[in-house]
Amino acid sequence: MNELILIKYGEIALKGLNKNAFEDVLLKNIRWRLRELGQFKLRRAQSTVYLEPAEPEAFDFDEALDRLTKIFGIASLSRALVVEKSMDAVLAEICGYLDAQLRAARTFKVETRRSDKRFPLKSPEISAQAGGAILSHYPHLKVDVHNPDLVVNVEIRDFGAYIHAGSIPGAGGMPVSSSGRAMILISGGLDSPVAAYMMAKRGLALDAIHFVSPPYTSDRALQKVETLCEKLVPYTGSIRFHCVPFTEIQEAIKEHCPEELFTVIMRRMMMKVAEKVARKREINALVTGESLAQVASQTLDALYCTDNSTDLVVLRPLIGMDKTEIIRIAYQIDTYETSILPYEDCCTVFTPRHPRTRPKLYFVEQAEQGFDFAPLIEEAVQNTVCKTITL
Ligand code: ATP
Ligand code: MG
DSSP, rough: OEEEEEEEESGGOOOOTHHHHHHHHHHHHHHHGGGOOOEEEEEEETTEEEEEEGGGOOOHHHHHHHEEEEEEEEEEEEEEEESSSSHHHHHHHHHHHHHHHHHHSEEHHHHHHOOOOOOOOSSHHHHHHHHHHHHHOOOOOEESSSSEEEEEEEEESSOOOOEOOOOEEEESSOOOTEEEEEEEEOOOSSSSHHHHHHHHTTEEEEEEEEOOTTTSOHHHHHHHHHHHHHHHHHHHEEEEEEEEHHHHHHHHHHHSOOGGHHHHHHHHHHHHHOOOOHHHHHHOEEEEEOTTTSSGGSSHHHHHHEEEEEEEEEOTTTTTTTTTHHHHHHHHTOOOHTTTTTOOOHHHHHHHHSSSSOOOOHHHHHHHHTTTTHHHHHHHTTTTTEEEEOO
């Protein structure tokens, strides 16, 4: 039996001249994610990638489909049987291939797509003949064109005729790294992992940067963030993870700055360190998990102060989202349970009792001038520890 997977892409199909470049990235990502599942060939035509295992009988289709549903740039996936491009071949195989589904259904319909216009029969004729063959094999079945239990698909394409029982949705978006690379400021919280997922969906490969403040923060708090990155990797691809020692900067803020500005100054220091680490990696964009009005440091005035600490593009994909929407995605990508583990974060350790919700940039800058942070920032950059988190 000659089975394969039809991978259809969405947004890439709309690209003009550089469509090929996007396809190349997608194919590379697919090869990498499925590399240990055995040999397979990828062919492309008509906004579809044909994934053809060298040994279909031995190929783990379920695992392959599970991995493929996490690869951005894919609109839908179908596990299909390929047969010779003739009506006889379709009729000979259709019942045998879909036997289990046909037995389980009470109603069905056949949908035909005929992208090879040279095929002698038109789509309605193909559907009618296939439907007739199915009805004569399975007397219990009835045709229901509006709300069938099972849709039997016949696709007449470039390389053959394909039979399948429908498609599953892909992850959508653009292939990771087709939009370049950004650096996510990742905490152990709920928001930043979701922000990472959302920017990967728009085609960004990611570095991650995390600030730790030992002894105020523990190893297991750091471990938690690494676990979150591991959970993101199936979607984002490998993540270069930078761990920044942040204790001295935080202690200096505590000692030299007014308490109600701790949070905003800390956020600015994070951005400054992140910018320096990013520049070394030739990265021009930072990503944060901030959402407007969620907490005191995420008012418009606070975000203005934060933005002013860096020249890089700051992407905030959650800016207009409610917590409930964010939590829904966290469940979907399986980061929720890890994110809610109650380990201390460097932000929580130095939380002021009454943070200024509307900090003014002028006063924030003035407060920072009471101490020379530059050497500490440089030291933090130098002492940043880096590793790759991969599958
Ligand atoms: P999250 O759920 O992502 O922690 P939050 O709503 O708790 O976000 P804050 O704690 O104010 O908000 O942090 C805002 C953003 O700052 C985070 O989304 C993240 O991008 C970044 N950030 C916070 N703490 C750290 C940290 N320790 N290391 C790296 N980035 C951090
Ligand atoms: Mg947080």
